[in-house]
Amino acid sequence: MTVSVPGPRSRLLWAVTGVVAVLAVVATVAWTSGRHHSRAGADGLPHTAVEVSRSRCGRGWTDPAPGLRVFELHNTSGAATEVMLENPATHAVYGEVEDVGPGTTRELTVRIGTGTYAFLCVPDDADALTGPTVRVVGGTASPAAVPVTEHDLIPPTLGYQTWVGQGLTEVVRLTGRLRAAIDRGDLAAARSAWLPAHLEYERLGAAYDAFGDADQAVNGTDAGLPGGVHDPDFAGFHRIEYGLWHGQSAAALRAPAAALVKAVTGLRDSWAQTRMDPAQLGLRAHEILENTVQFELTGRTDYGSGSSLATARANVDGTREVLSRLRPVLATRYAGLADLQRQLDRTQRLLDGFRDGDVWTPLDRLTRTRREDVNAAVSDLVERLASVATLCDPRRTV
Structure with missing residues (x-):
C-alpha cells in the first residue's frame, strides 16, 4: 500500500x-x-x-x-x-x-x-x-502510475461538457412540466413531476462547480438562511419540495416554480460559453458520492418527498458518466478500476431494491441493518473514488 x-x-x-x-x-x-x-x-x-x-x-x-x-x-x-x-x-x-x-x-x-x-x-x-x-x-514490483497531465484530461472534459448540455435541456423540459402542473393547480401531478426533474439535475453532479451561484438557485437548501425554510431566499427544487409535501397551495408555489424554470433555462442557455476545468474532473467524480454520504444518506436534504435514496441512485448514475469519460485515462493507471465498476453495480442493485415503480422507500423507514448496508456500500465507493481523484490530479514533472 x-x-x-x-x-x-x-x-x-x-x-x-x-x-x-x-x-x-x-x-x-x-x-x-x-x-x-x-x-x-x-x-x-x-x-x-x-x-x-x-x-x-x-x-x-x-x-x-x-x-x-x-x-x-x-x-x-x-x-x-x-x-x-x-x-x-x-x-x-x-x-x-x-x-x-x-x-x-x-x-x-x-x-x-x-x-x-x-x-x-x-x-x-x-x-x-x-x-x-x-x-x-528481487520480488514483485510495486504498483505505480504515470502522472496525468491537463492535456490528457481535455478530451474527457469536453465530452462531459457536451453531455451536461444535453442533460440541462432535459432538466428544462421536466421543470417546465412541473411548473405547468403547479400553474393549473394540480398538486398531485406536481408531486409526480417533481422527482424526475430533480433527479435529472442531480445526475449532472460533476458540473455543479461550473454552475457557480446558479446552483444555489436551482438546488440550494435552507442551510445558513436566517428564516430557514420560510426565508425568501430559499429557492429551487427543495423550496418546491417543501411546499408540495407540507400542504402549501399552488398559489404559494407558482413564483418559486417560475424562478426555478428561469434558473435552469439560464444555465442551459449559458452553458455553451462555460468552460469546465479539466484538472477538476477526477475530483468531481469523487465528490458526487462523498456529498451523497454527507447529505442524502443523513436525510439533510429531504424536505418531505422521502426521495433521498432516489437521489443517491441518481448520483450513482452521475458518477458512472464521469468515469465513462475518464476511462481512457484510468485504464492503464488504476488497477482497481474493474473492482470499482463492480462495486458501482452492487450499489446500484442495492438502491434499486428500495424502489417500487415510481415510489421509493423513505430513508427513515429503513431498518437499521438496511441503512447500514447502504451507508457501507456508498462509503466503500467514496474510498475507491479517492484514488480516481488522486490519479486524475495533474502533476508538474518538468
Whole structure:
C-alpha cells in the first residue's frame, strides 16, 4: 500500500490495498553517499532520511533493500517542494508528498519491489530535479502510475461538457412540466413531476462547480438562511419540495416554480460559453458520492418527498458518466478500476431494491441493518473514488 503519511495536502496514492509482497534480498544501488541513514522506527519499519532540495534531491537512500519502508523527506531548501518517488525511465509514480515546507520533514511510506527508482523534487517556482537512480532486484514490483497531465484530461472534459448540455435541456423540459402542473393547480401531478426533474439535475453532479451561484438557485437548501425554510431566499427544487409535501397551495408555489424554470433555462442557455476545468474532473467524480454520504444518506436534504435514496441512485448514475469519460485515462493507471465498476453495480442493485415503480422507500423507514448496508456500500465507493481523484490530479514533472 503506497501512502503518504497524513499532513498538509498529503495524499493516498495508487497502491493496491492489502498487497504484501514477500521479496528476496538481492539489491544493487547505482550511487553511494558517506553515511548510512536507515534505522528502525517505532512502527517496526526501516526509516530512511532523504534530503529534498534543489542541490541534493533524493540524497540519502543508500540501502535499497526491498520491502515496506518509510522515507523521512527533509527539505533543506528555502522553498516548499513536492516530492515524488518515480521510475525515472517511465515517470510512473510510486508515491508522493506535496508541500514539504522549508526546514520540515514529512514521511512517505512505500513498498519497494523490483524496479528502478529516483526521487523527483518539484520546488515551487523552479524546475523539477531528479535525484540519483536506485535499483532494487528481487520480488514483485510495486504498483505505480504515470502522472496525468491537463492535456490528457481535455478530451474527457469536453465530452462531459457536451453531455451536461444535453442533460440541462432535459432538466428544462421536466421543470417546465412541473411548473405547468403547479400553474393549473394540480398538486398531485406536481408531486409526480417533481422527482424526475430533480433527479435529472442531480445526475449532472460533476458540473455543479461550473454552475457557480446558479446552483444555489436551482438546488440550494435552507442551510445558513436566517428564516430557514420560510426565508425568501430559499429557492429551487427543495423550496418546491417543501411546499408540495407540507400542504402549501399552488398559489404559494407558482413564483418559486417560475424562478426555478428561469434558473435552469439560464444555465442551459449559458452553458455553451462555460468552460469546465479539466484538472477538476477526477475530483468531481469523487465528490458526487462523498456529498451523497454527507447529505442524502443523513436525510439533510429531504424536505418531505422521502426521495433521498432516489437521489443517491441518481448520483450513482452521475458518477458512472464521469468515469465513462475518464476511462481512457484510468485504464492503464488504476488497477482497481474493474473492482470499482463492480462495486458501482452492487450499489446500484442495492438502491434499486428500495424502489417500487415510481415510489421509493423513505430513508427513515429503513431498518437499521438496511441503512447500514447502504451507508457501507456508498462509503466503500467514496474510498475507491479517492484514488480516481488522486490519479486524475495533474502533476508538474518538468
